[in-house]
Amino acid sequence: MRLERQTPEDAALVRYLDGESPAGERAHVAAAAASDPGVADRLDTLQRRSDRLRVLLAGEDAQLPRGLATFTPATRGPESIADVRWVQPEETAAGTMDGEIVPLRPRDTRRASAVWLRAAAIALLVVVAALTVAPVRAWIFDGLERVGLLRGPTPPAPVVPVDTLGISGFALAQAFTIEVDHRQLEGRLVVRIADVQDSEAELHTRGGGESFFVLPEGLRIVNHEASMANYVVTLPLGLRSIHVRIAGVVDTTLVPAAAAEHVFSLRN
Amino acid sequence: MGVDVAALYAEHYAALFRYVVRLTGDGDLAADAVQETFTRLLEKPPRDDNTKAWLFTVATNLVRSWSNSRQRRRELLDEAATRVPTGDAPRTPEAEAGANELRLTVRRALDELGEKERTILLMREEGFSHREIADAVGTTTGSVGTMIARALDKLAERLPLDAGDV
DSSP states (O other): OOGGGSOOOHHHHHHHHTTOOOHHHHHHHHHHHHHOHHHHHHHHHHHHHHHHHHHHHHHHGGGSOTTTTOOOOOOOOOOOOTTSOOOOTTOOSOOOSTTOOOOOOOOOOOOOHHHHHHHHHHHHHHHHHHTTSHHHHHHHHHHHHHTTSOOSOOOOOOOOOOEEEEEEOOOOOSEEEEEEOOOBSSOEEEEEEESOSSOEEEEEESSOOOEEEEETTEEEEEOOTTOOOEEEEEEETTOSEEEEEETTTEEEEEOOSSOEEEEEEOBO | OOOOHHHHHHHHHHHHHHHHHHHHSOHHHHHHHHHHHHHHHHHSOOSSSOHHHHHHHHHHHHHHHHTOOHHHHHHHHHHHHTSOOSSSOOOOHHHHHHHHHHHHHHHHHHHHSOHHHHHHHHHHHTTOOHHHHHHHHTOOHHHHHHHHHHHHHHHHHHSOSSSSOO
């Protein structure tokens, strides 16, 4: 059966959301989402559940020392870990694989003294290394300050780098809708109407997990109440109307008669 | 060729610790697992260049071997869920109770997943590619997406993933 006639399965939808689809599959999923409301709805559901799980997991991180809970967007790399294998729980044989996953053992608190000495040496190394990491250093200083061993200004908060995500060339309906899921802590939406050929959207985030979701007749901005991202959507002249909906409340209609820039505050 | 453990520690400690805490719900066990992982890195470093994936896989396997008893993990979860958070500003007792309840709900929902599903979902959160995840849990790249979708569906039955707000 030809790919175009098949409804994409969950695996393909998740690959699409994670940016892991091969080119042909990506186009197939995008087309299916544009033409089949069921596919668009399933994509939307998977994206929303992923985003909300991220928020809930951030709540789980409250157990972490201060500074370590900050979510930093991880990069996806092409590296292989074929040499490291999954070890079954019941497996007790000596480690033999290249990854040197050594013999599995119960959590044994009776370690030999040599192990403790080695651990102490490593701990020292680790502390020295930790002091080079801003969040860990901040945590240690914070602890020292709490017990009165250190007085002074609080070390600056770790700087989370700004990430940029962009998409372009998404389909344009004559009545184009930009939907923003939530109002946020801070940030704004800029709708730029310009003499350009292609549509374009860009977001600047500090690891908040925001994303774009292309709808059949518009663009959805998937964010959350703690977001601090900025979004710039550039659309060509010639559309009949542009509707901007924010948090399901604000509903503004723009008539793109001339090049212009419209700025919407997204603050709560 | 030796490895620069200090540099690797600085680069990966926070993400690895966060991942193991999420995987187990137990900060103490996570600290032990991460320390043991770096010890093994020092003793017998991996032969390939993907040290990050090696660290996560070794830590995952350690946790699996240590947490084999689900009963013990349940006890740990109950303890962990009532700990005072250190990453947030002080909250009212009511808000604190609500947050603890939600945390416990999240923890139990994660624990209800199969180990592979939980590991896959959390490795995805740490930005690993489907290929890396597949290699780590011993499955095919194609099935990673299916398992992620299935895990999200299961979690949605127990967590407010479809509600208006989290």
